[in-house]
Amino acid sequence: MAAGMGRPDGRIVGRLRLASQRLAGGADGVGSVADAVRWMTAMQAQDLQAAMWAVGVRVPGCGLSDVRSALDTGAVVRSWPMRGTLHLVAPEDLRWMLDLTAERLTKSIAARHRELGITWADVEKCRDIALEHIAAGGPASRAGLFRVFDAAGQPTQGQRGIHLLGTLCRHAWLVQGPLAKNQQLLVAFDDWIPVSRNPERQEALGEFALRYFRSHGPATLADFAWWTQLPLTEVRAAFEPVRGQLVERQFGDAVHWMSPGAAALLEAGGPGARSVLLLPGFDEFLLGYKDRTAVLPPEYSDSIVPGGNGVFKKTLVAGGEVIGTWARGGTSRDAAVVPELFDHTRRLGPAAQAAFARAAKRYLSFLES
Secondary structure, three states, X not given: OOOOOOOOOHHHHHHHHHHHOOOOOOOOOOOOHHHHHHHHOOEEOOOHHHHHHHHHOOOOOOOXXXXXXXXXXXXXXXXXXXXXXXXXXXHHXXXXXXXXXXXXXXXXXXXXXXXXXXXXXXXXXXXXXXXHHHHHHOOEOHHHHXXXXXXXXXXXXXXXXXXXXHHHHHOOOEEEEEEEOOEEEEEEHHHHOXXXXXXXXXXXXXXXXXXXXXXXXXXXXXHHHHHHOOOHHHHHHHHXXXXXXXXXXXXXXXEEEEOHHHHOOHHHOOOOOOOEEEEOOOOHHHHOOOOOOOOOOHHHHHHHOHHHOOOOOOEEEEOOEEEEEEEEEOOOOOOEEEEEEOOOOOOOOHHHHHHHHHHHHHHHHHHHO
């Protein structure tokens, strides 16, 4: 189906997104973990192990230890910059992102805070307790802070604790810092991120939009508004000053925006026509858009999020289209990657099997590096 007629051509849209997201050729690569996160602007990361592979798959030669090192040193940080969901971001970007999104999110969860008995006075008390505890003892675990809160008369049961911590992070008093095994410790924001950018709101909104479309395009304004949870009217106004730096194309019934570099690949149908990728659950390739039908046929949505439970499975992507899921099987000594195609009557062809084998080898090598 040609672009601009009927349903968007998922193969073209998907392949261009592969290029924009640094998952396929045709665009400059990224040289480090920090470069990848900075290019992507924000990467969904409520599942930390999945987020590490989301970075690794975009950085040639990257190993798990490289991503862990970036978190340990603060080259990359993890917090709640938008949608009430954890994301990886560049440290210098976190404060201005929070400035754009925190107030709206705070209003959206006000009723839940009333249910949990959280007042602003409670938040300020927990802030002081947490900062004093960290100043005296260094980075603290979530469980350790909860014990301190409980001892000070601030109950943490029934999600009250995580809402308190999330609020302290959204207001840039705390941030997740170095790793302790597979958990991150909490640190004081200003100590961990001593230098933050501070653009004016309109400038920040414009930059947010420009970077999103460069790293996620082709995408719509509705996609961006959903991604940030910013009002569409504000998004439209902020977009006007930067639209000239992007390319507009019609796919299906919607106007999409992308970088000039991605648009230049259109005539060739986009890169990655024969690519096979093993992407983690919650990867931006699928999660970064309000409308995911261009790369995931709606009839298979339940195969990715069984029962709509909010937990996204790992995705098998071929030629820019999600064609199934995958899982790691076996022990570390005989580990293997097992595909599960949506259409059980189909099999990967010889070229796709070879590409899958390379992708599996890359993933297993990442885990060991």
